[in-house]
Amino acid sequence: MRNTWSFSTAGQLVFGNGAVAELGALVARRKWQRVYVIADARLASAGIVQQVVESLAAAGIESGVFAGGEPEPAVRTALQAAEAASSFGPDAIVGLGGGSNMDLAKIVAVLLAHGGSPAEYFGWDNVPGPVLPLIGVPTTAGTGSEVSHAAVLTDTDNQIKVSTLSPFLRPALAVVDPRLTHTCPPKVTADSGIDALTHAIEAYTATSFADMQSPPGKPAGYGLAYEGAYPLGQALAEKAIALVGQHLLTAIQHPDDHDAREGMALAATTAGIAFSNCAVALVHGLEYPLGAVLHCSHGAGNGLLLPHVMEFNLPAREAEFAKIASLLGEDVAGLSRRAAAERAVTAVRRLSAAIGIPQTIRDLGGRREQLPGFAEKTFAIKRLLATNPRSATQADLLSILERAF
Ligand SMILES: NC(=O)c1ccc[n+]([C@@H]2O[C@H](COP(=O)([O-])OP(=O)(O)OC[C@H]3O[C@@H](n4cnc5c(N)ncnc54)[C@H](O)[C@@H]3O)[C@@H](O)[C@H]2O)c1
Numbered sequence: 578m579r580n581t582w583s584f585s586t587a588g589q590l591v592f593g594n595g596a597v598a599e600l601g602a603l604v605a606r607r608k609w610q611r612v613y614v615i616a617d618a619r620l621a622s623a624g625i626v627q628q629v630v631e632s633l634a635a636a637g638i639e640s641g642v643f644a645g646g647e648p649e650p651a652v653r654t655a656l657q658a659a660e661a662a663s664s665f666g667p668d669a670i671v672g673l674g675g676g677s678n679m680d681l682a683k684i685v686a687v688l689l690a691h692g693g694s695p696a697e698y699f700g701w702d703n704v705p706g707p708v709l710p711l712i713g714v715p716t717t718a719g720t721g722s723e724v725s726h727a728a729v730l731t732d733t734d735n736q737i738k739v740s741t742l743s744p745f746l747r748p749a750l751a752v753v754d755p756r757l758t759h760t761c762p763p764k765v766t767a768d769s770g771i772d773a774l775t776h777a778i779e780a781y782t783a784t785s786f787a788d789m790q791s792p793p794g795k796p797a798g799y800g801l802a803y804e805g806a807y808p809l810g811q812a813l814a815e816k817a818i819a820l821v822g823q824h825l826l827t828a829i830q831h832p833d834d835h836d837a838r839e840g841m842a843l844a845a846t847t848a849g850i851a852f853s854n855c856a857v858a859l860v861h862g863l864e865y866p867l868g869a870v871l872h873c874s875h876g877a878g879n880g881l882l883l884p885h886v887m888e889f890n891l892p893a894r895e896a897e898f899a900k901i902a903s904l905l906g907e908d909v910a911g912l913s914r915r916a917a918a919e920r921a922v923t924a925v926r927r928l929s930a931a932i933g934i935p936q937t938i939r940d941l942g943g944r945r946e947q948l949p950g951f952a953e954k955t956f957a958i959k960r961l962l963a964t965n966p967r968s969a970t971q972a973d974l975l976s977i978l979e980r981a982f
């Protein structure tokens with residue numbers, strides 16, 4: 578039983594159209610002089626890298642660029658990026674892109690400050706102290722990595738996605754410019770958008786902070802990777818869910834609809850603040866082995882699994898799911914609480930199908946005999962079992978996967 582919860586986010590968040598033009602001045606004010614930008618070839622050809630470099634140059638900041646980022650980055654890519662960054666000798670690191678590049682930037686900042694290899698820092702609180710100052714500049718409306726304490730890599734040897742979680746991984750500065758997301762292709766918009774919804778729903782319905790177990794002798798805010806659900810995080814999650822309900826489909830059907838892009842950018846950052854304080858849970862836990870083996874994007878895997886995990890969790894969180902249904906625009910007037918809660922699952926399923934998320938594990942090329950292995954690997958991620966509102970056995974995990982198959 579815990580009596581307290583704590584809240585953290587990026588040191589400063591600058592949000593809005595044209596925010597990227599302010600990046601240089603924000604960096605100069607902090608007296609950082611040499612900045613290394615972690616990006617990828619697609620962002621370079623979309624002209625987004627250039628916007629960042631120009632903003633920095635206008636403020637007299639020297640920059641170098643790593644354009645070798647990749648979706649769901651592998652450990653070896655992090656090592657290459659760190660080597661390139663180290664030879665530039667930066668005093669701050671920009672993660673420019675989707676979650677993949679922002680996470681790569683976080684691991685680079687760890688390696689430049691503390692040396693060693695990424696695996697030494699996997700898990701919760703294994704980063705021994707402050708890292709190079711981090712700046713998150715998202716180009717997808719999805720992960721919330723610009724405000725989160727997490728960095729996810731793909732461990733190709735062990736076929737699982739692995740998180741490094743540390744209070745030192747929260748960026749000093751997050752610059753969210755919704756205009757940067759306009760060039761996202763529909764699949765990236767859909768996958769990253771449903772990831773944001775997953776963050777908000779998992780944070781909103783997580784185990785209560787009061788029921789989370791602190792390691793002995795550790796106060797709140799130090800002891801746990803995730804605090805569990807609490808009112809401030811849940812308020813942000815509610816806002817994020819409503820924004821996704823209003824804007825995600827439009828952002829895909831009309832990629833140049835700026836209101837929809839801006840709504841989704843706000844949803845993603847808000848959901849990022851919510852989950853990185855409260856929790857993600859079993860949707861993420863099941864996606865880590867599944868995504869690494871089947872090579873789907875994090876968002877596609879989450880989107881596929883989300884309604885199935887919601888169905889499993891529903892008996893433990895009826896009131897919260899009923900609220901989610903109305904936040905997503907469902908008319909629940911006159912329904913029983915149970916029926917209203919079920920509408921949340923229906924609404925998520927309908928949205929996910931409408932935006933083209935794969936609907937079965939088979940659609941991703943998965944085979945039934947792979948499911949027990951996925952269940953076993955998920956069952957080992959204890960921090961995500963602890964945050965899930967309904968306790969799950971390994972057999973429960975297998976049965977969720979079978980329903981999703
Ligand atoms: N650190 C966290 O808190 C956190 C949270 C959730 C997910 N993640 C991780 O983030 C990754 C997924 O990130 P994502 O969903 O943002 O996608 P992504 O970063 O993998 O990007 C997907 C593709 O879209 C391209 N792209 C991105 N922005 C674009 C733009 N504006 N225009 C054109 N192309 C663009 C990229 O170049 C890339 O090829 C996964 O590795 C996941 O595990 C991290």
Ligand SMILES: [Zn+2]
Pocket residue numbers: 720772775776861875879
């Ligand atoms: Zn996620």
